[in-house]
Amino acid sequence: MTALRKPSRASVLRLELYLEVIDQFQKEGRTHITSAEIGEALGIPDVKVRQDMFGLGTAGRPRVGYEVEHLARLIREVFDIDRPKSACIVGFGNLGRALAGSNIWPRAGFKLTSVFDRDPNVIGTEFGDIRVRSVAELIGVVKTEKIEAGVITVPASAAQETADLLVLAGVKAIWNFAPVKVFTPESVVVEDQSLSWGLVTLSYRLKTNQ
Amino acid sequence: MTALRKPSRASVLRLELYLEVIDQFQKEGRTHITSAEIGEALGIPDVKVRQDMFGLGTAGRPRVGYEVEHLARLIREVFDIDRPKSACIVGFGNLGRALAGSNIWPRAGFKLTSVFDRDPNVIGTEFGDIRVRSVAELIGVVKTEKIEAGVITVPASAAQETADLLVLAGVKAIWNFAPVKVFTPESVVVEDQSLSWGLVTLSYRLKTNQ
DNA sequence: TAGATTGTTAATCGATTAACAATC
DNA sequence: TAGATTGTTAATCGATTAACAATC
Structure with missing residues (x-):
């Protein structure tokens, strides 16, 4: 339902990878994830991760990071994964x-x-x-x-x-x-x-x- | 042996496709191919094809196009295909x-x-x-x-x-x-x-x- | 308050497109 | 010579990186 700005082509390719990492964190019971953690798992600078999130409509909180469940939902929506x-x-x-x-x-x-x-x-x-x-x-x-x-x-x-x-x-x-x-x-x-x-x-x- | 300028990342991805088209032409017995012909086969503007060729060290002749055999050899060299x-x-x-x-x-x-x-x-x-x-x-x-x-x-x-x-x-x-x-x-x-x-x-x- | 982390704009870099010159 | 086609530079566009402001 969120009004999403359309992410750039390059950003889309990365969002896909983020989802994988986020799912992993979720499995481990973590509720939040920082841009640095996502970046580290993928060899991508944290700034780039944040800018992709920015393009996505942003969802993070300073000192805490991004809520994994919310972030996963947002990205799944971008890729239309949950529609059969x-x-x-x-x-x-x-x-x-x-x-x-x-x-x-x-x-x-x-x-x-x-x-x-x-x-x-x-x-x-x-x-x-x-x-x-x-x-x-x-x-x-x-x-x-x-x-x-x-x-x-x-x-x-x-x-x-x-x-x-x-x-x-x-x-x-x-x-x-x-x-x-x-x-x-x-x-x-x-x-x-x-x-x-x-x-x-x-x-x-x-x-x-x- | 040709001194090649290093093609850009984006160009490399296209050169690969060109090779496929060139091989096809070669099989059909054609000796030359134009940038427009390559572009048409791949849905790419002819200008872009020429600029990729330019980056490759150029090899075409106006009104005639590129010699398929020479071009194929150049591209195969870029990708190191002929080394086992x-x-x-x-x-x-x-x-x-x-x-x-x-x-x-x-x-x-x-x-x-x-x-x-x-x-x-x-x-x-x-x-x-x-x-x-x-x-x-x-x-x-x-x-x-x-x-x-x-x-x-x-x-x-x-x-x-x-x-x-x-x-x-x-x-x-x-x-x-x-x-x-x-x-x-x-x-x-x-x-x-x-x-x-x-x-x-x-x-x-x-x-x-x- | 200080520090960690996100949010946002500006500067840089690279790739594409446009324009035109060169050549056969 | 005229026309088709390649060669090359300049202008535009988009993506990345850098810098710093905002917030918890």
Whole structure:
């Protein structure tokens, strides 16, 4: 309900990390946390933490710090974590399987409700309580299950057509693991998380020690 | 051999994408590519592409564009892709398995030579031509195989101790998939690629349509 | 009151965009 | 020569850092 100023892009990336630290403190029974404590846990200057909090609408008290519960709530609100959202995975290879079996979904407020593949040998296999379906069913399922986000874990060559299909089905966000840019209408956001690009970046940083 | 000016951080991230496009053009038999063509393929303004090239030491000809072979070589040099490097994975869960089975390694000039885990049930299992070993063997193996990079795919709670072990063994780069910051000496770079953070970012972008 | 900590503005730095010159 | 395309500097914008004021 708080009137939030929109945090800057750089700030958003950090707020995400803060949440992790705050949750940790909360688990340890702490009720308050200082900007210095958050900064120390992440290797970030305390001033930067405070300025991010400032952008968030501020909530701290001198000599005491920030109330962890309140702060966690604020940040969860920024990321819309507490609103239940549905997601589906397209491409049930090794990576799709790893994502399907991971515990990341509830932590971001998502429920993984469906998995699609186009390989007849994979279609119909079970994974936990999810049965892999044909991509031919995608549009119908996305609509009936009100899926808002699609994950692309197909080969690069099939990434754009998969994105097109997801857009047609009506998802509003795409998490793209293929090492290519996919194009979508402005109303559909794309978050790239190519492992390939990550590894190349690692090579660069290894070389430059940066 | 070219004397390269060091590209800016933001520019580096883009150069990586350019390489993908350039390779594509090369496969199609094209010998030259213009900044507009690169930009179009990635949704980036052509001027920005040219300025990145400028930072790279420039190589284009008006009316003709950039020679793909030369450009690819320059960028590969920036990322040190053509120098053979060895890497190991620590943590052979779903994600470790997906990474081990992926084709990203040679594309960045890496060879995955070893995989470690601490679960006795996992140790000794085979995956392709790799046998999973105990983390107890890590230090010795990293030294004898001259492994330069370690991948952390263990649970968050074990991430820091894994990083410590890798540092002790002598790796110079860590690719961290755990959703926590790990601390290392300045001589060891850490590239974070937490899927958890990626999904939270997706949630944010879904909410704000940014 | 003194000291610790947060809140806020100003100065610096880096990256992007705009403008135009140079070249094939 | 005209036009397409690259090369380079200047202006703008945004993010970080520095400085200090405010508050418990």
